[in-house]
Amino acid sequence: MRRVKGIGSLLLWGSPLIMVGIVIASILFGAKNLPMSTVWDALFHFDPENVDHQIVIHSRLPRAIGALLIGAFLAVSGALMQGMTRNYLASPSIMGVSDGSAFAITICMVFMPESNSAMEMILFSMIGSLIGVAVVFSLATLVPGGMSPVNMAVIGLITGTFLSGVSAGLASYFQISQDVSFWYNARMHLMTPELVKIAIPFGIVGLILAVAISKSVTVLSLGEDISRGLGQRTVLVKVIATLAVVMLTGISVALAGKIAFVGLIVPHITRFLVGIDYRRIVPAAGVLGAIFLGLSDVLSRFLNYPFETPIGVVTSLIGVPFFLYLIRKRGGGKHA
DSSP states (O other), X not given: OHHHHHHHHHHHHTHHHHHHHHHHHHHHOSSSOOOHHHHHHHHHSOOTTOHHHHHIIIIIHHHHHHHHHHHHHHHHHHHHHHHXXXXXXXXXXXXXXHHHHHHHHHHHHHHOTTOOSHHHHHHHHHHHHHHHHHHHHHHHHHSTTTTSHHHHHHHHHHHHHHHHHHHHHHHHHTTOHHHHXXXXXXXXXXXXXXXXXXXXXXXXXXXXXXXHTHHHHHHHTTOHHHHHHTTOOHHHHHHHHHHHHHHHHHHHHHHHOOOOSHHHHHHHHHHHHHOSOHXXXXXXXXXXXXXXXXXXXXXXXXXXXXXXXXXXXXXXXXXXXXXXXXXXXXXXXXXX
């Protein structure tokens, strides 16, 4: 176990270099590979008339940074959800949170087509995340045994499927299917520098909230009775944790659409590496989530080169077996 934690510490300490390497690889490689000299010139001697410079600054750089941010946001969201609910299957994509964001954006595009600025997309996406959380947890409290991990996952998947179906129906009826498909089939290459810049302040607030309550989530993950016995205000902790999840997931969907399994896989790996203290899990999950999605984004360009594989396919190839493994290994119990 000590060796595992040593590997985890080495990975975390080396994470800045790893992330720099991911950003460089993300900028260099794609349908058109770029030499390092061109990237250097684009960053420090930008020529708006140069097409390669435009690709670097307006496409690949925001995509690389966005992938790191989304990975961090989704991983922290998943860690908070798993700790808050003591549910090892909890994650934004499984619990209907991501689908709620995409649903709200669809509603916005259908009934308020003029509201298409980056700020409005982020706000509607966060509102949708809140709707997804509210629906799933409301249904879970009404169904007998609904709060068990597997049952809650089933409720989340059903809710997400329903919201996706309604969105698809509205998009088809109002003839905006092509626009809506972006939010359900993540397209990292469409990320813009403006959207990334606007998303960063919201993300910082969400991460600050997550770190601020990380100690309380550790106590809450031991059980509500223990948490109350130690004088913790469990309702307040859950409200703040939910707010952080809503913000971080909403931003992620607004940036690149729905990306599955990051919030499920990374928190489990993080606990394996750093232990069960959420004061360490939250920041470590953010770092590992950024690395995981950044590497997945780079890998997506080589699976069917020179064509690009959707990043959701890459995360699903890892996430689906991991999901099935958790169900088989853990059954219906809650994590410690």
